[in-house]
Amino acid sequence: MRLVRFHAHGGPEVLQVEEAEVPAPGPGQLLLRAEAIGLNFADTKIRAGADGIFARPLPGSPTGDVVGVVDAVGPDVTSFSVGDRVAALVAEGAYADFVLADAAWAAVVPPGLDAASATALPMLAPVALRLLRMGRLTAGETVLVQSAAGGIGHLAVQLAKLSDAKVVGVVGSATKADFVRSLGADDVVTTDGEWPTGVDLVADAVGGSTLLRGIEALAPLGRAVMYGAASGEIASVNVRSLFGLRTITGFGLFAWRQSRPEEARDDVAEATRLIVGGELRVAQHASFSLTEAAQAHRVMDERANLGRVLLIP
Numbered sequence: 001m002r003l004v005r006f007h008a009h010g011g012p013e014v015l016q017v018e019e020a021e022v023p024a025p026g027p028g029q030l031l032l033r034a035e036a037i038g039l040n041f042a043d044t045k046i047r048a049g050a051d052g053i054f055a056r057p058l059p060g061s062p063t064g065d066v067v068g069v070v071d072a073v074g075p076d077v078t079s080f081s082v083g084d085r086v087a088a089l090v091a092e093g094a095y096a097d098f099v100l101a102d103a104a105w106a107a108v109v110p111p112g113l114d115a116a117s118a119t120a121l122p123m124l125a126p127v128a129l130r131l132l133r134m135g136r137l138t139a140g141e142t143v144l145v146q147s148a149a150g151g152i153g154h155l156a157v158q159l160a161k162l163s164d165a166k167v168v169g170v171v172g173s174a175t176k177a178d179f180v181r182s183l184g185a186d187d188v189v190t191t192d193g194e195w196p197t198g199v200d201l202v203a204d205a206v207g208g209s210t211l212l213r214g215i216e217a218l219a220p221l222g223r224a225v226m227y228g229a230a231s232g233e234i235a236s237v238n239v240r241s242l243f244g245l246r247t248i249t250g251f252g253l254f255a256w257r258q259s260r261p262e263e264a265r266d267d268v269a270e271a272t273r274l275i276v277g278g279e280l281r282v283a284q285h286a287s288f289s290l291t292e293a294a295q296a297h298r299v300m301d302e303r304a305n306l307g308r309v310l311l312i313p
């Protein structure tokens, strides 16, 4: 089978397609024949050799949100059978014809759901859903969604509108504004432009100075939910900025799954219902073949994606 790996950190060109043995599923694992692979931003940083939270050893093979058909199951797996169609966040070796997935967190793909949309089931949509809940967003409130055109961001915009909130999307470039408006955002601002003040919730995965600016934009009793650091900058928050009745909450999917497994599963089920029902739309920016993995990463590196970038083996 084909497997994309990298033996040096660097630009997208370090991604190489290699021949590899089809792996055998161990305890708790599924072997999936991949139909579609959703790319995640963190892999561009890991590939590039960024340090801190993105540091990983070489050789590397990206993660990904893989939709596929179960080809074999590990010795103790009873929850899925050969032939089932599932979606899973694959921790390594995700850009491949066959991947190993954790059966415990594989999401059932309902019949008829297209593979590209289903790539949002294991991570993008549940994260978007839960970070708004962590932020206790209610109808009529104003939420500032950072990276509003991105994989998670474009779903957070739609989910916030489903909660009848007022949504202001933040984008790195004005060329993304029409896309974010098409998702229902009431307003769109650029990262370096004027932001509203008195907002009730900020959803931020950029970190650094963007997070600090978002905290300043909060109204009394406003909340910032921090779920990533795309800028690579880890902000130091001056706690005095919180005396104005502001709260910062961190969110990480793995921590959530570990501490609240039932609610984490409910999130996947709810995200599935919303996507199947057409209330939540997963935008596909572009699809590439496995051999074009470098091109796909280039799109992400250029911050050009409107929604999801996919590999189709």
Ligand SMILES: NC(=O)c1ccc[n+]([C@@H]2O[C@H](COP(=O)([O-])OP(=O)(O)OC[C@H]3O[C@@H](n4cnc5c(N)ncnc54)[C@H](OP(=O)(O)O)[C@@H]3O)[C@@H](O)[C@H]2O)c1
Binding pocket: 039, 040, 041, 042, 123, 127, 147, 148, 149, 150, 151, 152, 153, 170, 171, 172, 173, 176, 191, 205, 206, 227, 228, 229, 230, 231, 232, 251, 252, 253, 254, 303, 304, 305, 307
């Ligand atoms: N906490 C969790 O459980 C969890 C799970 C998955 C992902 N994440 C995080 O969520 C974020 C979104 O992930 P995604 O896969 O959906 O990615 P994405 O939003 O499609 O891509 C990242 C976006 O971040 C924005 N950005 C702002 N500053 C940036 C910078 N200095 N360098 C690069 N990009 C910058 C860019 O949009 P603009 O150009 O429009 O600013 C870029 O398109 C990432 O930070 C990721 O690590 C967190």
